[in-house]
Amino acid sequence: QQQVKQSPQSLIVQKGGISIINCAYENTAFDYFPWYQQFPGKGPALLIAIRPDVSEKKEGRFTISFNKSAKQFSLHIMDSQPGDSATYFCGAGNNRKLIWGLGTSLAVNP
């Protein structure tokens, strides 16, 4: 079964630091790679997404870096804030179906 491997499983960062979460996929046909953010008691919410025709996409403090040849992509959270403490999921797939990583629990210490 196709997998998306997400690491690390958990991450602790100091306020103002950079949080980095990585994902690796297997299927070279995948062309859509979103990141979702989930707070306790809530469903995941779309944070940012990228297509393989670009190597980087930035939205505010959140950046996706994409390496097509390595089949890897990562989420960078700059100037991490306590309000960013949540679980982050990467997805890989196409316009009809996604396979998800198992999530990264991020804690940002004040």
Place this chain on the structure above:
Amino acid sequence: KAGVTQTPRYLIKTRGQQVTLSCSPISGHRSVSWYQQTPGQGLQFLFEYFSETQRNKGNFPGRFSGRQFSNSRSEMNVSTLELGDSALYLCASSLVSDISTYGYTFGSGTRLTVV
């Protein structure tokens, strides 16, 4: 604008029983997908409905079924519950079936516990 509404929020059922979960998507959204979320398996896709038709199905046994009504509201049913069915069930709506255009909007989920 109301979000995706899932009812009930919490449910406790006994092994062998059946359960029906409900999802009301965002107004105007025609696609509804269902996911099972567990700590060990993460988000597992169950099925997707678009205009009352099942468009896509995940690798779950036939005990898991769903349907969509003409107003886009959706229900999923699990029959003959097993302990392993304990999970958070998430409903996700999207404007169109192409999730890469607008992404999913998830509800807060129904926490099902099977005892």
